[in-house]
Amino acid sequence: MSTMGKASPGTQVGFKAYLWQFQSGVVAVASADSAGHAGFGLGDGSIALRPFDTPDAETTRRLIAHPDSALLCLAASPDGKGFVSGGDDGRLMLTTVDGEGSELASVPRKWIEHVAVADNGGGIAYAAGKRVGLLDGEGRPVAIFEDHPSTVAGLAFNPKGKRLVAAHYGGVSLWWCKADAQPAKRLNWKGSHIAATWSPDGKFVMTATQENELHGWRLADSADMRMSGYPTKPRSLSWSKDGRWLATSGAEVVVVWDCKGKGPMGTAPLELSRGAIVTAVACHPRHGLIASGHADGQIRMGRISDESSIELEKLGAASVTSLAWSRDGRYLIAGGEDGSAGILDFGM
Amino acid sequence: MSQSLSDFDKTPVTVLTGYLGAGKTTLLNRILTENHGKKYAVIINEFGEIGIDNELVVDADEEVFEMNNGCICCTVRGDLIRIIEGLFKRKDRFDAIVVETTGLADPGPVAQTFFVDDDVSRRARLDSIVTVVDARHLPARLKDSREAEEQIAFADVIVLNKTDLVSPAELAEVERRIRSVNKFAQIHHATKCDVALDKVLDRGAFDLNRILDLEPDFLKNNPAHGEAGHVHDEHCGHDHHHDHGHHDHHGHGHNPAHGEAGHVHDEHCGHDHHHDHGDSIHDTTVKSVSLKLDTPVDSRKFDAWIGELLATKGQDILRSKGILDFKGSDKRFVFQAVHMIKDGDFQRDWRSDEDRVSRLVFIGRELDRDALQQGFEGCRA
Numbered sequence: 001m002s003t004m005g006k007a008s009p010g011t012q013v014g015f016k017a018y019l020w021q022f023q024s025g026v027v028a029v030a031s032a033d034s035a036g037h038a039g040f041g042l043g044d045g046s047i048a049l050r051p052f053d054t055p056d057a058e059t060t061r062r063l064i065a066h067p068d069s070a071l072l073c074l075a076a077s078p079d080g081k082g083f084v085s086g087g088d089d090g091r092l093m094l095t096t097v098d099g100e101g102s103e104l105a106s107v108p109r110k111w112i113e114h115v116a117v118a119d120n121g122g123g124i125a126y127a128a129g130k131r132v133g134l135l136d137g138e139g140r141p142v143a144i145f146e147d148h149p150s151t152v153a154g155l156a157f158n159p160k161g162k163r164l165v166a167a168h169y170g171g172v173s174l175w176w177c178k179a180d181a182q183p184a185k186r187l188n189w190k191g192s193h194i195a196a197t198w199s200p201d202g203k204f205v206m207t208a209t210q211e212n213e214l215h216g217w218r219l220a221d222s223a224d225m226r227m228s229g230y231p232t233k234p235r236s237l238s239w240s241k242d243g244r245w246l247a248t249s250g251a252e253v254v255v256v257w258d259c260k261g262k263g264p265m266g267t268a269p270l271e272l273s274r275g276a277i278v279t280a281v282a283c284h285p286r287h288g289l290i291a292s293g294h295a296d297g298q299i300r301m302g303r304i305s306d307e308s309s310i311e312l313e314k315l316g317a318a319s320v321t322s323l324a325w326s327r328d329g330r331y332l333i334a335g336g337e338d339g340s341a342g343i344l345d346f347g348m
Numbered sequence: 349m350s351q352s353l354s355d356f357d358k359t360p361v362t363v364l365t366g367y368l369g370a371g372k373t374t375l376l377n378r379i380l381t382e383n384h385g386k387k388y389a390v391i392i393n394e395f396g397e398i399g400i401d402n403e404l405v406v407d408a409d410e411e412v413f414e415m416n417n418g419c420i421c422c423t424v425r426g427d428l429i430r431i432i433e434g435l436f437k438r439k440d441r442f443d444a445i446v447v448e449t450t451g452l453a454d455p456g457p458v459a460q461t462f463f464v465d466d467d468v469s470r471r472a473r474l475d476s477i478v479t480v481v482d483a484r485h486l487p488a489r490l491k492d493s494r495e496a497e498e499q500i501a502f503a504d505v506i507v508l509n510k511t512d513l514v515s516p517a518e519l520a521e522v523e524r525r526i527r528s529v530n531k532f533a534q535i536h537h538a539t540k541c542d543v544a545l546d547k548v549l550d551r552g553a554f555d556l557n558r559i560l561d562l563e564p565d566f567l568k569n570n571p572a573h574g575e576a577g578h579v580h581d582e583h584c585g586h587d588h589h590h591d592h593g594h595h596d597h598h599g600h601g602h603n604p605a606h607g608e609a610g611h612v613h614d615e616h617c618g619h620d621h622h623h624d625h626g627d628s629i630h631d632t633t634v635k636s637v638s639l640k641l642d643t644p645v646d647s648r649k650f651d652a653w654i655g656e657l658l659a660t661k662g663q664d665i666l667r668s669k670g671i672l673d674f675k676g677s678d679k680r681f682v683f684q685a686v687h688m689i690k691d692g693d694f695q696r697d698w699r700s701d702e703d704r705v706s707r708l709v710f711i712g713r714e715l716d717r718d719a720l721q722q723g724f725e726g727c728r729a
Binding site for chain 1: 406407409411413414415416417424426427429430431434435437438439440441465466467
């Protein structure tokens with residue numbers, strides 16, 4: 001299936017869309033750039049693969065990463081040749097596009113709910129209950145950080161891959177990515193923090209909270225920032241390439257905070273791509289564009305410079321759960337709660 | 349909040365509570381093994397007593413979180429929010445969920461999780477809270493454990509187990525004690541938890557349309573289930589709304605003057621209250637208070653009164669339920685709340701052969717019957 005994007009005044013976007021449906025819901029999507037494949041982590045424990053250059057139904061392959069279990073999180077592997085996934089079988093799996101699977105970690109009777117891979121490929125981290133495990137870029141164990149006051153509900157590396165942030169009840173814990181025994185640096189804020197991200201300039205750590213707020217800390221002085229007004233939890237967070245803008249889900253628009261200077265608190269955010277509640281956001285890796293997935297299955301694209309937006313495709317009937325760009329910015333990968341899935345190719 | 353408490357296409361969740369040794373695990377294993385055609389996902393606590401024979405068993409950590417919204421009674425189970433979301437990533441594996449709590453758990457946060465978190469309430473609905481108690485040991489438990497009392501207070505269904513180990517007189521006394529704490533729960537006698545499972549599962553105890561079918565003691569005039577007039581699906585199609593008491597928090601400190609409609613007798617109002625301990629006994633602090641009005645109620649006055657009452661006393665009021673005769677409507681208004689989270693809706697028409705009487709039941713601590721009655725009286729139209 002292929003279509004042309006609908007153009008709104010002043011905006012011309014051409015793309016080919018490949019859309020299809022899996023039996024099982026899409027939990028997360030990722031791009032294995034070196035291998036040229038899109039990966040779809042499915043609730044049934046498998047990872048479905050499609051090559052970017054021929055994303056047709058007959059090229060789809062299914063690799064069972066978590067037999068008889070649910071896959072709970074997915075990221076591209078550090079070398080870009082496959083995927084790292086966690087499941088409710090308590091296993092962290094590395095699955096290459098060639099179909100080879102290996103177990104990187106196992107935490108019996110726990111769920112591995114979060115996985116993060118450093119941008120520079122230098123490390124992998126996972127969360128299982130209160131435990132955060134750190135592996136190097138080849139998947140060898142480096143350290144285990146257990147000192148969290150509650151289950152870790154969000155995990156991210158800093159841009160250089162040297163530090164980790166773990167979100168939990170009462171705030172976040174910051175860890176250095178090394179084997180040495182160390183105390184966690186705690187940044188406290190009451191309530192349950194359910195997602196975390198580190199700004200590309202390294203200055204801010206931001207979290208989503210159970211109370212439908214975005215929270216942030218300026219690391220230089222641990223100053224708190226509080227950004228409220230979301231009708232739902234702003235759990236999908238994505239930074240613009242230049243590190244200035246933080247796009248967030250959780251409202252009927254993509255709420256985009258300007259994080260230059262002292263930070264976004266007290267500033268008015270940009271509002272892009274109005275529609276049903278935004279459930280996933282992904283900033284384009286090169287341009288000032290933000291893709292958004294919505295609760296009704298719609299995918300939109302907004303432009304930061306003039307706050308314009310267009311509808312791209314209706315992925316399915318249910319919420320878009322995950323969006324990811326290929327590193328070159330040519331392909332947008334999307335997955336939905338109802339198993340709807342797609343690759344949008346902008347390279348024309 | 350956009351979701352209603354009573355939406356039947358959501359996955360039903362049965363919460364199973366009870367003190368250690370009461371027989372909770374026996375009942376759980378019966379639920380899982382009997383032939384009822386349903387697949388259950390079971391969420392157990394880490395320190396579970398014995399093995400559970402089921403395909404989908406999840407260990408929970410019972411992480412009780414205070415919501416950061418300024419309300420200390422608004423606690424939820426953070427682990428349940430995560431687990432339920434995780435389970436729904438593969439929803440073909442189960443039709444219903446059972447949550448087993450530890451013997452020491454306060455059921456409040458479990459119940460509130462289903463109403464406070466939108467992602468949970470979008471998919472799952474609390475069906476009922478089932479508490480298993482040991483007929484022989486309950487009196488001792490009530491003496492030394494606040495949790496044992498709360499588990500009874502929150503229950504929709506109480507399985508009074510091990511009745512073969514007590515005399516008829518002891519059994520009657522235990523039952524009287526349970527009733528003093530909780531007037532509206534259904535009590536089923538059992539030995540080895542041999543209660544019929546349809547008395548425990550799929551009760552719809554939090555569904556406004558079914559509340560009154562389940563409470564023979566609460567509404568004596570109510571015809572038995574199955575009799576004419578007891579249809580409970582007749583209004584299912586219309587919009588429900590429910591309300592979260594926290595949004596009323598600005599009402600704090602705005603208690604209307606003493607004597608005015610809506611005044612709540614609290615610790616600030618400066619006169620002595622008569623504490624009526626008629627229903628309570630020495631070693632229990634939770635009791636049920638039931639109130640009655642035989643003339644129509646003004647809906648606006650009631651909303652104002654109950655809103656203020658739950659906003660200020662919701663910490664002590666564990667559960668409340670009611671049926672109201674609002675002036676200007678021929679339909680019965682049904683009301684329920686868990687702590688401060690309340691829900692109300694018009695149900696079926698009043699029938700010509702029933703008394704149009706408004707009734708309310710509160711279960712909680714520090715309940716001042718006179719003050720509650722006076723407040724309720726102030727809602728007369």
